[in-house]
Amino acid sequence: MDDTPSHLPASLPALRQRAREAGFIMSSEDRTGSLLAALAASHPGGRILELGTGLGAGTAWLLDGMDRDAALITVELDPVVQAVGRELLGADRRVTFVTEDGGAWLERYDGAPFDLVFADTWPGKFTHLDEALALVAPGGIYLIDDLLPQPGRPEDHARSVRRLLAELDRREDFRCVRLDWSSGLLMAVRTG
Template sequence: MDDTPSTFPDSLPALRAAAREAGFDMSCEERTGSLLALLAAARPGGRILELGTGVGEGTAWLLSGMDSASSLVTVELDEVVQEVAREQLRSDPRVTFVAGDGAEWLQTYDGEPFDLVFADTWPGKFTHLERTLELVASGGTYLIDDLSPQPGWPAGHGAAVQRLLTDLEEREDFHSVRMAWASGLLMAVRSSHARITPRHGGTD
């Protein structure tokens, strides 16, 4: 079965062209994007958080699945890179762009939790994991990608990925599943009945 998406966000060609021009090659894989659109569509009126805007390809996928009552906050450290996304997507009133350190944003955010969190950068995945999971609403979804071995991984990164996967799968307040698909994904859903237990592991 061909698992290539059959439909794409209207803004994707322009975003991809801008990414090539900027030499940016870290956008989310299109199968991951199609899953993001599906997860966003499953949350009518949902609150969504993206950590790592990049040039906005993941953002575009999320917006394509969101309904008119949903909202998206997307955070990116590199303001120059994020400007590509702003240029193409800023007219959409559902999205709020935040340029700044994701770690600092996570530490200072004091708003409502999110129904879907897509962590596509180090803060929220390899650092500040506990804080990020605290921001997932009851029944909400946490998604991470880029978990399959890749040629450009620095020394020791494979071990860090394995520690992260183990940490998430051992939690009692989330149900999680690994997916050997796209760039390697893990999706976790906060249990609606489990008590949140603070954890202090090497990923924070």
């Protein structure tokens, strides 16, 4: 079976071009993106959080799956990197861009929970995990990627992944599934 997505967000070619020009190699992989779009579509009128906007590829996929009543908050530390996503996707009223350290944002956020949390950066995944999981609504989904070895990852990435997976396996309030697919994913659904 060919798992290449048959539908791509309209903004993705421009985002890819800008990533090539910037030498940015951390954009969400298309298979991960297609899963993001499907998960976003599964929550009509849903509240979605993305930690790690990057240049906006994951953001584009999420927006592509969202209905007109859904809302997305995307958080990125680097304003130069996030500026590309703001430029190409910022006209969409469903998205709110936040330029801030993800860990600091998680520590101070006190709003409503989210139906889908996509942690695509260290805060919310390798740090501030409890804060990110606390923001997942009952029945909501927590998704992380980049769990397999890849270029550009820190030297201790594999050790961090092992520690993270062990911590998630111990939790009784989430049902987890690991996917040895795309960049290496884990999806967890809040059960408690």
